[in-house]
Amino acid sequence: xxxxxxxLKKKWFDMILSxxxxxxxxxxxxxxxxxxxxxxxxxxxxxNGYSKNAPTFDIEFKGVKLDNAKPEWSDNAKGxxxxxRLGKILN
Numbered sequence: 001x002x003x004x005x006x007x008l009k010k011k012w013f014d015m016i017l018s019x020x021x022x023x024x025x026x027x028x029x030x031x032x033x034x035x036x037x038x039x040x041x042x043x044x045x046x047x048n049g050y051s052k053n054a055p056t057f058d059i060e061f062k063g064v065k066l067d068n069a070k071p072e073w074s075d076n077a078k079g080x081x082x083x084x085r086l087g088k089i090l091n
Contacts, residue, residue, distance in 0.1 A: 004041040013048040017057060025069045025081040036064050036082050060087025
């Protein structure tokens with residue numbers, strides 16, 4: 001099983017966990033190119049911060065597309081982003 005590990009701030013972590021936010025965004029940069037382009041994942045493991053005991057949960061990975069970020073889910077970020085589509089919460 002291929003797992004994409006992503007760390008989030010509490011605001012976004014809570015919004016995804018409550019099913020309010022249906023997609024996650026990452027900038028178009030070489031680091032994310034290498035992690036997202038031409039790769040398939042089964043699940044995403046979200047982590048709230050970098051603490052050793054930070055809360056985590058797994059969610060279905062539904063794919064990646066290039067698109068604009070929704071302002072309410074991205075602190076009004078502008079431009080194109082990798083849009084990571086989220087499925088159902090697994091745990």
